[in-house]
Amino acid sequence: MMPLKDLYQGFRQPDVVKALAGKIAQRAAGLEKPLYIMEVCGGHTHTIMKYGLKQLLPDNLQFVHGPGCPVCIMPKERIDQAIALARLPGVVLVTLGDMIRVPGSKSTLAQCRAEGGNVEAIYDPMDVLKIARNNPDKQVVYFAIGFETTTPMTAVLVECAEQQQLDNLFFHINHVLVMPAMEAVLAGGESPINAFIGPSHVSVISGAKIYQPIIDNYRVPLVVGGFEPVDVLESVLMLVEQAVSHQVALQLQYSRAATYAGNEAAQSQVDRVFDIREQFNWRGLGNIPHSALQLKPALRHRDAEVKFAGHFTHIDTPDHKQCRCGDILKGLATPQECKVFGKACKPNRPMGSCMVSSEGACNAYYRYADRC
Numbered sequence: 001m002m003p004l005k006d007l008y009q010g011f012r013q014p015d016v017v018k019a020l021a022g023k024i025a026q027r028a029a030g031l032e033k034p035l036y037i038m039e040v041c042g043g044h045t046h047t048i049m050k051y052g053l054k055q056l057l058p059d060n061l062q063f064v065h066g067p068g069c070p071v072c073i074m075p076k077e078r079i080d081q082a083i084a085l086a087r088l089p090g091v092v093l094v095t096l097g098d099m100i101r102v103p104g105s106k107s108t109l110a111q112c113r114a115e116g117g118n119v120e121a122i123y124d125p126m127d128v129l130k131i132a133r134n135n136p137d138k139q140v141v142y143f144a145i146g147f148e149t150t151t152p153m154t155a156v157l158v159e160c161a162e163q164q165q166l167d168n169l170f171f172h173i174n175h176v177l178v179m180p181a182m183e184a185v186l187a188g189g190e191s192p193i194n195a196f197i198g199p200s201h202v203s204v205i206s207g208a209k210i211y212q213p214i215i216d217n218y219r220v221p222l223v224v225g226g227f228e229p230v231d232v233l234e235s236v237l238m239l240v241e242q243a244v245s246h247q248v249a250l251q252l253q254y255s256r257a258a259t260y261a262g263n264e265a266a267q268s269q270v271d272r273v274f275d276i277r278e279q280f281n282w283r284g285l286g287n288i289p290h291s292a293l294q295l296k297p298a299l300r301h302r303d304a305e306v307k308f309a310g311h312f313t314h315i316d317t318p319d320h321k322q323c324r325c326g327d328i329l330k331g332l333a334t335p336q337e338c339k340v341f342g343k344a345c346k347p348n349r350p351m352g353s354c355m356v357s358s359e360g361a362c363n364a365y366y367r368y369a370d371r372c
């Protein structure tokens with residue numbers, strides 16, 4: 001069997017990339033109007049910037065970066081709640097690596113930790129079970145984040161906590177859904193987007209079927225595309241082919257792992273643990289109804305928002321007035337249009353969430369500035 005690293009190299013071959021870019025340019029010459037392609041996921045943005053794909057496209061094809069980075073869309077009040085929890089005596093706040101640098105209203109989890117707050121950054125979510133088991137005298141809170149891709153993992157953790165009777169383990173749930181965010185971008189009416197590259201890892205779990213309303217209700221074509229350079233360019237070519245032939249369809253480029261139906265076992269796992277939340281305030285996009293998840297009533301004893309409700313205070317601090325993360329997440333601006341990009345705001349001292357994670361558009365533009 002071919003080693004995994006060689007398999008990935010196959011999707012990065014310069015001659016294949018060049019041939020695809022040539023074919024795209026040739027077909028795009030037949031477009032009646034420019035195509036503004038939103039790559040919804042930060043993973044795609046990262047690939048586009050890292051491999052200089054933007055520069056390979058003709059002027060009538062533009063990438064527009066979307067709201068699919070879970071770190072970038074995390075609203076300040078959720079970070080504030082995590083900080084409040086980490087400051088409580090006897091509480092350990094556990095979260096995934098990048099989250100600790102995201103600015104809340106006044107501070108970050110990293111600053112909180114430096115000031116004595118009990119914050120543990122992990123890279124493997126399963127470690128949270130070990131932390132709870134090894135600290136029976138502490139209340140351990142897992143700050144769970146991510147789109148449909150990572151939700152099944154949190155569902156597994158919740159069920160493990162129940163089975164293993166880890167009564168000191170709680171969950172602060174920040175799992176969000178990609179479709180309501182895409183609809184919010186389109187419903188705003190300001191965005192020029194007329195094509196989508198849909199996140200492939202979300203589709204591995206939820207199936208390409210979740211995007212059907214984009215085609216049926218908004219008449220915008222969508223291709224579910226993988227994360228390698230050849231995947232992204234092939235997805236662009238599929239969108240161009242649709243546009244020149246006046247088609248609007250849902251297509252699957254990433255057919256090596258995603259299907260229309262998705263992973264039904266993972267979907268049932270999520271359905272057993274979560275309900276849809278009424279409201280969730282997205283950074284940059286505002287309040288979007290039915291766009292996030294919460295634990296089912298039978299699991300409320302694990303819900304940190306219920307357990308520690310009395311410890312949260314809401315501070316209404318607007319984003320830094322020069323930060324354009326909101327516009328970037330809506331596809332209305334590029335990082336370079338922010339006046340502090342690369343000056344006051346850099347990855348080592350981010351002023352906005354889009355500069356924190358490697359999936360954030362500002363971070364990707366900064367890292368690969370030589371390719372912009």
Ligand code: SF4
Binds near residue numbers: 335342345355
């Ligand atoms: S460069 Fe920094 S301040 Fe400007 S939009 Fe990006 S994250 Fe916000």
